[in-house]
Amino acid sequence: MSLPRTKGSTTLDLEEHSQAKVEFIQRYLAIYLNILENVPFINEVHVLDLMCGEDTYENGRHGTAVEITKTVVEHHRFFKEVTRNRLVVWLNDNGQSLIEPSRSKVERVQSICAPMVQHLPRNIEFRYRREDALDLARSVLHQTQSGRGTHVLFVIDPYGYKEVRPSIWKELLGRSGVEVIQFLPISFMSRFAERALEDPYPGSEPLTQHLQELWGAEPANVSSARDFLRQYVARLQFVLGNDFYLADIALETNKGNTFALIFITRNLRGLEVMINAKWKYDTESGEGHRRNMDQMSLFQPHQDQFEVALLEYIKASPSGRTNLDVACFTLKQGFPVSRAANILKPRWRSGNVTVHDPTQEGGRAKGLYLTSSSKPSSRDKKTVMIKVVSR
Numbered sequence: 084m085s086l087p088r089t090k091g092s093t094t095l096d097l098e099e100h101s102q103a104k105v106e107f108i109q110r111y112l113a114i115y116l117n118i119l120e121n122v123p124f125i126n127e128v129h130v131l132d133l134m135c136g137e138d139t140y141e142n143g144r145h146g147t148a149v150e151i152t153k154t155v156v157e158h159h160r161f162f163k164e165v166t167r168n169r170l171v172v173w174l175n176d177n178g179q180s181l182i183e184p185s186r187s188k189v190e191r192v193q194s195i196c197a198p199m200v201q202h203l204p205r206n207i208e209f210r211y212r213r214e215d216a217l218d219l220a221r222s223v224l225h226q227t228q229s230g231r232g233t234h235v236l237f238v239i240d241p242y243g244y245k246e247v248r249p250s251i252w253k254e255l256l257g258r259s260g261v262e263v264i265q266f267l268p269i270s271f272m273s274r275f276a277e278r279a280l281e282d283p284y285p286g287s288e289p290l291t292q293h294l295q296e297l298w299g300a301e302p303a304n305v306s307s308a309r310d311f312l313r314q315y316v317a318r319l320q321f322v323l324g325n326d327f328y329l330a331d332i333a334l335e336t337n338k339g340n341t342f343a344l345i346f347i348t349r350n351l352r353g354l355e356v357m358i359n360a361k362w363k364y365d366t367e368s369g370e371g372h373r374r375n376m377d378q379m380s381l382f383q384p385h386q387d388q389f390e391v392a393l394l395e396y397i398k399a400s401p402s403g404r405t406n407l408d409v410a411c412f413t414l415k416q417g418f419p420v421s422r423a424a425n426i427l428k429p430r431w432r433s434g435n436v437t438v439h440d441p442t443q444e445g446g447r448a449k450g451l452y453l454t455s456s457s458k459p460s461s462r463d464k465k466t467v468m469i470k471v472v473s474r
């Protein structure tokens with residue numbers, strides 16, 4: 084069995100970042116499924132790997148389909164007693180196998196995954212489809228539209244950026260309880276961005292269209308792949324609006340190419356799950372996969388800058404900020420909520436920060452209430468006012 088060349092990238096080039104991508108999605112999904120079991124009003128979850136590809140590649144590496152399946156099997160093994168949600172996993176790809184041309188990709192995926200899940204209980208169901216990704220996404224949204232307790236996660240892993248554009252994410256995320264993880268070839272897009280916008284060339288139409296939705300008529304001024312990614316996320320945030328929360332995870336190959344997972348949700352808790360998964364994956368910088376994970380990232384979000392920004396944010400409101408405001412600000416900056424607690428706690432002890440709890444005698448708060456909300460937590464139930472004391 085040999086891994087075929089794919090459009091635009093060689094087999095070897097694909098290996099490292101693909102592995103990182105699959106590993107990241109697996110970690111995220113494990114946390115996501117666990118958390119959704121603990122949210123009382125959720126009772127049905129759909130996970131769609133819309134472009135799931137082949138099952139197993141030349142080096143024995145599994146694609147997203149098999150790894151998602153393994154994650155669900157593990158989830159059930161560990162949490163047997165509590166897997167109360169109905170879970171439907173959709174594995175979809177409209178392509179013919181390049182490894183075994185007489186079969187479709189999803190047929191191969193099914194032949195590997197179906198035996199793995201045959202002992203799972205009836206509330207966990209696997210469906211295999213060979214449809215156009217967007218048709219399937221729309222049809223599942225339509226089928227589940229009446230379910231208030233239904234959560235839908237779309238994993239979209241295309242070869243490029245043709246099939247899915249920002250306007251389509253906006254459409255898919257039109258109702259709450261929907262989340263998207265999209266994989267994008269950032270280096271490639273950034274290399275051609277300026278030309279695609281300013282001087283479109285034959286073949287640039289998909290990139291031009293994709294970027295025009297974000298840059299409009301403005302020229303792109305891109306100094307590096309990371310710079311492009313930063314601008315891309317900022318513009319996407321602007322175009323989608325403040326109801327949407329975004330996170331990005333960069334994946335750098337040994338050859339120095341950058342790919343990224345873009346995560347979009349309308350739910351703050353959803354954002355928190357992703358930010359926590361990001362920092363679990365890359366404990367040094369929370370950025371993603373670097374060429375050499377032992378080295379600090381050159382692009383790490385500047386942690387000192389975050390400290391300054393957080394204190395400025397609190398100071399900017401004379402009456403202070405609530406713990407929920409602080410949690411929201413921290414997550415939007417790409418940091419776990421515990422980071423804000425670690426910055427504010429010593430200042431509170433030394434009197435540079437005050438915390439007021441209106442329900443306590445004398446307003447004396449017992450804590451900052453900035454815990455992670457992996458479970459319905461005190462953070463959501465308690466409101467305290469946090470102020471930075473100017474000296």
Ligand SMILES: C[S@@+](CC[C@H](N)C(=O)[O-])C[C@H]1O[C@@H](n2cnc3c(N)ncnc32)[C@H](O)[C@@H]1O
Binds near residue numbers: 133146177179241
């Ligand atoms: C980058 S590969 C996916 C790799 C896979 N997720 C993995 O981890 O190995 C992209 C896949 O998208 C599929 N594809 C492309 N356009 C599609 C569409 N419109 N609908 C469904 N699948 C599509 C291709 O057949 C291909 O297998």
